[in-house]
Amino acid sequence: MSDDERLPQPATADIDLVTVLHALGDPVRMTLLLGYADDAEHSCDPRALGLDHLHKSTVSHHMRVLREAGVTTTRVAGRNRFVSLRRADLDTRFPGLLDALLAAAPPPAPRHPAAPA
Helix, strand or coil, rough: HHHHHHHCCHHHHHHHHHHHHHCCCCCCHHHHHHHHHHCCCCCCCCCCCCCCCCCCHHHHHHHHHHHCCEEEEEEEECCEEEEEEEEEHHHHCCCCHHHCCCCHCCCCCCCCCCCCC
């Protein structure tokens, strides 16, 4: 995959601990981190992320903060965007940090099915 298929992100050596921790200091971004912890690529659809209660632009903002901090990477495929966790890069820069954050994070709130119309 070429670099022009990825949105701008810091190089591994440029990922800053304070910036990562600041990015993960928001509950929505921690929810995203937990969702991305399966190491798969995820669409940016708020419904697929369990964030359908938030406006699409708000979710997009949170994704941008994570990407610019070096926590995630975003692959562009036409009009679609796919986000995944930069686990190897984070483990290289800060060994054990990601595992500690994931272990300490509260479990995601249960999703309730929509009420019948």
